[in-house]
Amino acid sequence: MADYRTTDFHCDVLWKLLENPHLSFADDESNTLDVTLPRLRTARALLQTFAIYIPQRMEKTMVPILHSIDLFHRKILSEPGIRFIKQPQDIRITREKGELGALLSLEGADALQGDLALLRMLFELGVRAIGLTWNNANWGADGVMEPRGGGLTSKGRAFVEECNRLGILLDVSHLSEQSFWDMLDMTKRPLIASHSNAGAICRHPRNLSDDQIRALIAMDGLIGITFVPEFVIADGNAGVDDVLRHIDHICGLGGEKQLMFGSDFDGINTHVAGLTHPGEVYHLYESLLKRYSETQVNAFFSENTYRFLTTHLPH
Template sequence: MPNFRSVDFHCDVLWKLLEDRSLSFEQDHTGKLDVTLPRLRQAGAVLQTFAIYVPERMEKSMVPILHSIDLFHRKILSVPDMTFVRSSADAARLMNRSKIGAMLSLEGADGLHGDLAMLRILFLLGVRVVGLTWNHANWGADGVMEPRGGGLTKKGRAFVEECDRLGILLDVSHLSDRAFWDLAQFAPRPRIASHSNARSLCAHPRNLADDQIAALIQQGGMIGVTFVPQFVKAIGESEIADVLRHVEKICELGGEKQLMFGSDFDGIESYVRNLNHPGELHKLQNALLARYSEEMVGRFFAGNALQFLVKHLPG
């Protein structure tokens, strides 16, 4: 079987490092991390996106966000195998070098409190993807689990406009449906769903309805199929075959060139059977190769995402 390189658009290693500063990404001997350097090597990783997530028990301010960025530099970028990805040129170089790209995203902008200066500072520090909310409401929008299901606020709209001006990619994965459609009205740049599946196959609110997937595809955005078991299958144990159903649905809707993966490793406590960490991605690869061409599977694993980043990251 061919051995493809891989891109993963969402993991929560930084959250675990924030909670436990003793953990090591380079060589984890505790078994507490899903995503580690040895496992990324096993996966043939070309790019890993590291999400900054501030757990609910911590203060909603820039302090834990900056601590997370500090940990990213000290524990991930300090590893010689890793290289920072901030620009289109950085992304273009990844396929021709042996190092693994590391990109920063922000999952929930609560700590910015609508201050666009804080957003600009995060851009200068290398954050290139932002999800405005986590599951709940904040100053900018309602998250997908907020009962009232509100859309973007006035501050949220100003935030979106500044992200577009800077070249920050906006992630819709945790937005309420109304906020998703509010964001879709901002036409200049395509959006991504870093880690969401198809709601028509698994009726979890965090998944995307078919018309949302179609809108992302029409705008040239990206959808990261995720391995969160409760987003893969509503009842019973999730298996790789169930992940393939979401891949097939997105392809049926015309998204074969906009499909990628966003594992949510280190942000989950249960796993799709036989898909427990990046070192097992070859099992998903083999299952896909039974249904799709080598060229198409290569695009799913890395080609689509890299092409998108080359086109849409700042120069």
């Protein structure tokens, strides 16, 4: 098999660690985690993005966010061969040295309550990508499951402006469609959809319409194909071939250079057959090589993400 590296722009390991701090990222004997250090090494991972997600039952304050960042430092960055990705040279060094890059994101900014000072503090703590809301509505925007389908609030617009100024990547994966277009209209930097698939292939509210996909392509954003079974195929009985249909569709719209992966490992209870953890992504790699060139497949797995981060992370 060809030599390759992998990148994954979304996993929920930090959420599981927040719920159960006794779990081990380095040696998960309980087999509770999808994403572990040994599996990432098996996958020859160049980058893993670790999302901070605060479950609905927890308080919407900075406290669980700070606890998650503490866990990120103690449980993940403390392991040898892992580099914190905050600026372009970090990912360059990571690739040169064959290390694993760890990028920190926030999935849902409810706890910030529109306070831009808190946003700036998260930037200082190393958060480099943020989804303004999760599936519901909050102070900044409506999410995809909010029935009214509203867009950005005035506080949400100020948030986008400050993220642009700081260089924090904005993630549209959980936004309502109106919030998506509002953000697209005002951002001065390319957007990412860290873990969303093609709505034309599987009609799920969390997937992107062709118009949204074309808009992300036009601004040279990134689209992370995700392994959430019900986002892959309607009945949730998904295999690798079903994931390929989303990749083919986005490439057919001209998105070959915007494709990446955002597994949502550890945020899902069921898995695509043959893609249950990072150590199995070679199944997808091998299947893609049957219909795309090695250069194209390597772009999907790492080069598109590498190019984007070396261009758009803050210097």
